[in-house]
Amino acid sequence: MEGEPVDKGRYQRLVGRFIYLSHTRPDIAHAINLMIQYMHDPFSSHIEVEFRVLGYLKIVLGNGIQFSPSNNMRIDTYTDADWVDSLDGRHSTSRYCAFVDDNLVTWHSKKQVVVSRSSAKVEFSCNGL
Structure with a gap:
């Protein structure tokens, strides 16, 4: 970890x-997902990430x-699962998003609790989101 340990309560708040x-700003969801990983042991470099998001x-x-109006309703969903993309914990991350017409209506990203040894296991474990 980089920097000095910081007040955990302030970071968590x-x-x-x-x-x-x-919930209304999906553009910051990925950054928040990364912040959550350090909730129990934050350092000054993690506080700097919070300040960068605030600046953004x-x-x-x-x-x-x-939401844009449309006459033809269309539902599109996208899913993704990586295989050990995280170097910190070697856990895979699965995610999905759904659109109604061109409007994003839901999304989810979850770090898996088990470490997979193959991409087939990652794809199989994502069924239980």
Whole structure:
């Protein structure tokens, strides 16, 4: 880890606020997912990530989710599972998102609890999201 240990309570409170905010801001969901991984042992480098996300949100303050009207309803879903993409814990991450027309309506990203030895096991374990 980089930097000095920081106040865990302060870090966790701000991450909790980011989680709440991510329901309407999917653009920060990945950064929040990374922050959550260090909830129990944060360092100053992790606080810097929080400040970067705050700076980003300040720049894009007026942006948010906007739904566009359409006459033809179409539902598209996308899924992905990586095989040991994380170097920190060697756990795979599965994720999905769903669109109604061109509007994002749901998404999810989850780090798997088991370490897979092959990509087939990763794909199989993603069925139980």
